[in-house]
Amino acid sequence: xxxxxxxxxxxxxxxxxxxxxxxxxxxxxxxxxxxxxxxxxxxxxxxxxxxxxxxxxxxxxxxxxxxxxxxxxxxxxxxxxxxxxxxxxxxxxxxxxxxxxxxxxxxxxxxxxxxxxxxxxxxxxxxxxxxxxxxxxxxxxxxxxxxxxxxxxxxxxxxxxxxxxxxxxxxxx
Amino acid sequence: xxxxxxxxxxxxxxxxxxxxxxxxxxxxxxxxxxxxxxxxxxxxxxxxxxxxxxxxxxxxxxxxxxxxxxxxxxxxxxxxxxxxxxxxxxxxxxxxxxxxxxxxxxxxxxxxxxxxxxxxxxxxxxxxxxxxxxxxxxxxxxxxxxxxxxxxxxxxxxxxxxxxxxxxxxxxxxxxxxxxxxxxxxxxxxxxxxxxxxxxxxxxxxxxxxxxxxxxxxxxxxxxxxxxxxxxxxxxxxxxxxxxxxxxxxxxxxxxxxxxxxxxxxxxxxxxxxxxxxxxxxxxxxxxxxxxxxxxxxxxxxxxxxxxxxxxxxxxxxxxxxxxxxxxxxxxxxxxxxxxxxxxxxxxxxxxxxxxxxxxxxxxxxxxxxxxxxxxxxxxxxxxxxxxxxxxxxxxxxxxxxxxxxxxxxxxxxxxxxx
Numbered sequence: 001x002x003x004x005x006x007x008x009x010x011x012x013x014x015x016x017x018x019x020x021x022x023x024x025x026x027x028x029x030x031x032x033x034x035x036x037x038x039x040x041x042x043x044x045x046x047x048x049x050x051x052x053x054x055x056x057x058x059x060x061x062x063x064x065x066x067x068x069x070x071x072x073x074x075x076x077x078x079x080x081x082x083x084x085x086x087x088x089x090x091x092x093x094x095x096x097x098x099x100x101x102x103x104x105x106x107x108x109x110x111x112x113x114x115x116x117x118x119x120x121x122x123x124x125x126x127x128x129x130x131x132x133x134x135x136x137x138x139x140x141x142x143x144x145x146x147x148x149x150x151x152x153x154x155x156x157x158x159x160x161x162x163x164x165x166x167x168x169x170x171x172x173x
Numbered sequence: 174x175x176x177x178x179x180x181x182x183x184x185x186x187x188x189x190x191x192x193x194x195x196x197x198x199x200x201x202x203x204x205x206x207x208x209x210x211x212x213x214x215x216x217x218x219x220x221x222x223x224x225x226x227x228x229x230x231x232x233x234x235x236x237x238x239x240x241x242x243x244x245x246x247x248x249x250x251x252x253x254x255x256x257x258x259x260x261x262x263x264x265x266x267x268x269x270x271x272x273x274x275x276x277x278x279x280x281x282x283x284x285x286x287x288x289x290x291x292x293x294x295x296x297x298x299x300x301x302x303x304x305x306x307x308x309x310x311x312x313x314x315x316x317x318x319x320x321x322x323x324x325x326x327x328x329x330x331x332x333x334x335x336x337x338x339x340x341x342x343x344x345x346x347x348x349x350x351x352x353x354x355x356x357x358x359x360x361x362x363x364x365x366x367x368x369x370x371x372x373x374x375x376x377x378x379x380x381x382x383x384x385x386x387x388x389x390x391x392x393x394x395x396x397x398x399x400x401x402x403x404x405x406x407x408x409x410x411x412x413x414x415x416x417x418x419x420x421x422x423x424x425x426x427x428x429x430x431x432x433x434x435x436x437x438x439x440x441x442x443x444x445x446x447x448x449x450x451x452x453x454x455x456x457x458x459x460x461x462x463x464x465x466x467x468x469x470x471x472x473x474x475x476x477x478x479x480x481x482x483x484x485x486x487x488x489x490x491x492x493x494x495x496x497x498x499x500x501x502x503x504x505x506x507x508x509x510x511x512x513x514x515x516x517x518x519x520x521x522x523x524x525x526x527x528x529x530x531x532x533x534x535x536x537x538x539x540x541x542x543x544x545x546x547x548x549x550x551x552x553x554x555x556x557x558x559x560x561x562x563x564x565x566x567x568x569x570x571x572x573x574x575x576x577x578x579x580x581x582x583x584x585x586x587x588x589x590x591x592x
Contacts, residue, residue: 021357021447023555030535031560033239034246037212037253049562069358072391073555075293077213077309098362098393099293103309151196151323161311165318166221171198173323 009130011089011110013061017121018050020067024100026050027071027079036078043082060087063127065119067093071100080104080111090127092116092134092145105152108160114145175424177329178396179364182304182419184326186287193328193426203281203298204228204316206291207235207273209534212250213310214291215257218317227320229262231281235273236266240529243537263317271502271528274298274470277305278381279502283407283415284399287324289316294470294552296387300380301407302399302419304364307388327393328428330360333369336435341587343480344379345472345550345570348386349441351433353451361391363428366421371435372397377406378476385471386552389448440585442548443568446556454573454585462567463545464495465578468531472550472571473501478509481575482517484589490522491581497539498523499531523578535560548583550574 026049028042035042047054047064064083070093071079080103083091090110094117104111112127114134119125123138127145134143148156151173158164165171174192176184184190187197206214211234226232234254242248251268258265266276273290274297282288284302288295293307308322316322338347352359365387367380375383380397387395397403398420407416439453467473467481478500490496498518500506506528509515518525532539533551540560541547547559547566554566569577572586 025535025553025555025557026562029557029562031540031557033209033534033536034244036209037246037250049557069361069391072357073293073553075210075291075295075307075309077210077291077311081213095358095361097358097391099307099309102312106309106311149196149325161315162217162221165315170319171315171321171323173196173198 009128011061011127011129013063013089013125014059015063015065015119015121015123015125016054016058017119018064018066020069021072022050022066022070023073024071024076024079025073028076028082039078039081039085042078043085046082046086055086058086058088061089062087063125064088064091065093065116066091067116068095070096072097075099077103077107080107080109084109092119105148105156106161108156110156112145114143118143175422177364177425177427178302178366178398178419178421179304179327179329179394182285182287183324185285191326193326195326196323197326198321198323199287201289201316201320201322202286203231203277203288204313204320205233205235205273205277206310206313207238208240208247208251208254209238210291210310210313211254214314214317215253217311217314221314221318223318226261226263226317229264232317233264233266233281234258235276236268237272237529238534239536240268241527269503269527272470272473272530274385275473275501279410279504283412284403284417284419289313289322293388294385296392296394297381297385297470299384299387299394299396300377301403302397304394304396306394327362327364329364329366331366331368331427331430333430333432334367334371334435335369335432337371338435338438341572341590342438342440343570343572344375344382346441347433347435347438348383349443349448349451349568350438352386352390352449353441355390355431357389357447357449358391360387363392365392365395367395367397373400376476377402378474381474382471389552440570440573440587442573442583443554445554445565445567448553448568454569454583457583460546460567460583462494462548462577462582464497464539464541464547465574466497466532466539466547466549466551467571467574468497468499468501469533469551470501471552473499473505475505475508477550477571478505478514481571482514484572484575484586485521485579486517488521488579490578494578494581495539496521496523496578497526497532499526500528502528532559548574548577
């Protein structure tokens with residue numbers, strides 16, 4: 001369902017607002033290390049140490065909205081993977097840590113850099129991936145997000161890195 | 174065009190001239206993952222339809238994060254990695270051999286290499302003059318299959334360490350000080366290149382500590398030019414023949430330069446819950462500690478254990494404090510064993526555990542209780558890192574950790590080392 005929406009380039013959902021420095025330890029805590037071989041189970045703990053109720057509240061298509069340096073820390077790709085499994089349609093932040101950003105695109109989870117001070121918890125957002133606009137419908141304001149590098153757009157359009165490589169039998173960037 | 178070290182290494186591996194900001198598909202010399210990221214890499218590898226590993230002699234799986242396994246799910250993941258390595262010819266570094274980053278520098282990485290690893294601290298071999306960076310499981314799966322990856326050539330921040338550190342102050346204090354100055358995202362997407370007079374004289378273990386923590390400022394990698402110290406290290410590892418001189422050109426263009434005056438740096442701690450929440454130990458109020466951990470890919474090396482043992486010799490860990498020591502590799506463990514260092518630890522009341530990541534990742538071997546405070550020599554103190562979001566982690570050098578374990582609160586090692 002999410003990839004269908006992505007094809008149309010329009011994503012719609014509610015905002016869940018988090019602060020600065022949301023680490024991968026908060027998104028996919030190390031104490032659930034043994035669940036990394038059982039991703040649907042691990043996804044029940046997504047963002048648990050930042051908001052213990054998040055996994056219960058999130059609905060397919062909702063957005064995670066962070067502040068500065070979202071996803072800092074470990075290289076665990078499980079962090080964006082379980083956000084995606086939990087139904088998160090995109091993650092928005094003022095800035096991302098490098099590995100999390102790359103992993104998100106690799107697993108097909110749009111990671112968008114924009115001014116998230118203009119978004120509050122519960123705001124309804126409509127994101128136009130093609131035009132680079134977040135329409136905050138609750139506040140009736142439009143927020144531009146920074147375009148992704150060309151290589152990442154190609155990977156995202158192919159549905160992630162694994163699909164890109166499978167389709168092209170290697171890199172075609 | 175004069176180049177930074179990153180521009181040089183990436184250009185060489187792309188087969189064309191590149192500058193900061195360019196994007197290229199490059200050859201990867203060493204590809205690795207560990208027991209936390211390896212299983213997903215294997216499933217992605219299979220999902221992409223690959224069946225063989227391109228460069229098995231330099232493709233390695235490390236079982237270090239949950240080694241020995243504390244539960245059946247992880248035992249099964251370990252077996253999955255062993256089976257995959259066995260069927261593809263890839264390397265397996267099994268329980269007790271040591272932490273991936275330490276084994277990479279001991280046995281695999283050469284100056285000038287591109288290293289990609291499914292672990293954020295893959296920047297560690299930057300200390301040998303390699304371009305080494307962490308990635309997620311799918312990127313690593315592609316690396317195993319094709320021995321290739323894509324990279325954006327990073328802008329470089331030149332860090333000059335000038336002067337010398339005072340007694341009781343170590344490479345760990347220096348890197349915490351630097352991260353405190355530039356913050357946890359001050360180098361995001363950038364490479365560090367370390368230089369200056371102190372850098373040229375810094376021993377290899379100190380360089381590993383500094384490169385290891387480059388990612389804690391958001392950096393893609395943290396590189397030291399290779400020199401006589403690098404050569405001596407590789408020679409002692411029986412790998413002197415892989416030495417190459419790696420250095421930046423004189424006219425290389427840096428995004429900026431940062432000058433650090435080493436003599437002003439004091440013993441430092443990172444306070445909960447971010448690494449850049451840095452403060453000199455002598456500015457702290459009295460912080461009582463429940464657990465002290467000396468080890469990890471940051472500070473589990475021989476010289477780290479040696480300085481900690483010198484402080485603990487003939488003394489006892491404070492009653493009520495747990496001191497956990499984990500050598501970073503089997504070679505370090507054996508050397509520390511032969512030199513009586515492990516005996517000193519055990520006599521002082523410490524628990525010495527088998528080589529690996531120990532309690533750093535919050536899986537086992539020293540998870541914290543509610544409200545507990547740990548002083549650790551690891552690289553990261555995020556909320557929940559050591560298995561409990563209701564605990565508090567401070568980071569320091571091994572000397573500060575050892576002296577604090579005797580005092581029962583975070584204490585300044587100059588009190589004992591300057592005597």
